[in-house]
Amino acid sequence: MRRLLSALLVPLALAAATTAVHAQALDRILSAKKIVIAVQNDVTPYSLLDANNQLDGLDIEVGRQIAKDLGVDVEFVVVTGANRIPALVTNQADLTIATLTLTPQRAAVVSLSTPYTAVPHVVVGPKDKTITSWDDMKDIKIGVPRGSFQDQYISLYVGGDNIQRFEDDATTFQALASGQVEATAFGITVANSVLEKNPELNLEVKFQAAMTYPTIGTRHADMDLRHWVDTWIFYHKGDGFLQSLHKKWLKIDMPDLPAY
Incomplete structure (x- = not known):
């Protein structure tokens, strides 16, 4: 007992x-x-x-x-x-x-x-660059915030050595603005804000990349x-x-x- x-x-x-x-x-x-x-x-x-x-x-x-x-x-x-x-x-x-x-x-x-x-995520890039799908991104330089959701799905769908990782969204955007990279991805609201505030960069939304929760x-x-x-x-x-x-x-x- x-x-x-x-x-x-x-x-x-x-x-x-x-x-x-x-x-x-x-x-x-x-x-x-x-x-x-x-x-x-x-x-x-x-x-x-x-x-x-x-x-x-x-x-x-x-x-x-x-x-x-x-x-x-x-x-x-x-x-x-x-x-x-x-x-x-x-x-x-x-x-x-x-x-x-x-x-x-x-x-x-x-x-x-x-x-x-x-929020849906979208790929953003220069207007004069043809980017309509993941296949189009395999031969261009892509910037992502390190460890972010963008890093995960772009690494999954694109892979390769053409992905450059930055500390945060702000430094990733600066790399895009300076031409260091040719595309990145943001939530749609962030993307719209970036495009509205920087019309001189001639950027546009290319396609929807993912839905984020x-x-x-x-x-x-x-x-x-x-x-x-x-x-x-x-x-x-x-x-x-x-x-x-x-x-x-x-x-x-x-x-x-x-x-x-």
């Missing part, structure tokens, strides 16, 4: 210990009265610096509303595209809200929420926080908040968003 009780109690104790560890994230944030969120500042209209050099954009408003709904202050930590996941893994942030597109590879490293937005990242261990974020997304899909952000920043109705 003693052995039987021991066999039953040990797994229960381990389960209780695991639950205690997983329950720490929200308690820690609420006790500290602050949530730390990793964001970018160069992915218009998701993240940008306004006329007063302050953070703004759809992702920034999402982060501020999350803090408001938790009843805590928010601290934004600015990261590059390549550092969005390391910021979580190294405990520099509680959440990453930085157009972190859903992929199986990322989900193996950090926990990804249900999508809070969806940005998510909010948490650490795997922070299961309670991930569940809360999913609840937050579900709630604000229903009350119109996320729809209002799509109309304000993306100039589109909120697309149908998958849930899982």
Whole structure:
């Protein structure tokens, strides 16, 4: 009987210990009265610096509303595209809200929420360059932000040594503007903003490359926080908040968003 009780109690104790560890994230944030969120500042209209050099954009408003709904202050930590996941893994942030597109590879490293937005990605290049398909891109120089969703799908569909990787969207665009590369890919809203602001570069959208589903990242261990974020997304899909952000920043109705 003693052995039987021991066999039953040990797994229960381990389960209780695991639950205690997983329950720490929200308690820690609420006790500290602050949530730390990793964001970018160069992915218009998701993240940008306004006329007063302050953070703004759809992702920034999402982060501020999350803090408001938790009843805590928010601290934004600015990261590059390549550092969005390391910021979580190294405990520099509680959440990453930085157009972190859903992929199986990322989900193996950090926990990804249900999508809070969806945006088509498009290939952008010079008007005088014929680029209508992936085949046309196999013999031209292509720039991508290192470790980004663009890096993944362009590497998959094009491959080869003609892909050049840069630190972020801004340096990738500068490479395109200077002629260092001949094509890149952006979310449609970023692409439209780039084309509108730089007509002298004679760039255009070439074709749709992929549909992206940005998510909010948490650490795997922070299961309670991930569940809360999913609840937050579900709630604000229903009350119109996320729809209002799509109309304000993306100039589109909120697309149908998958849930899982």
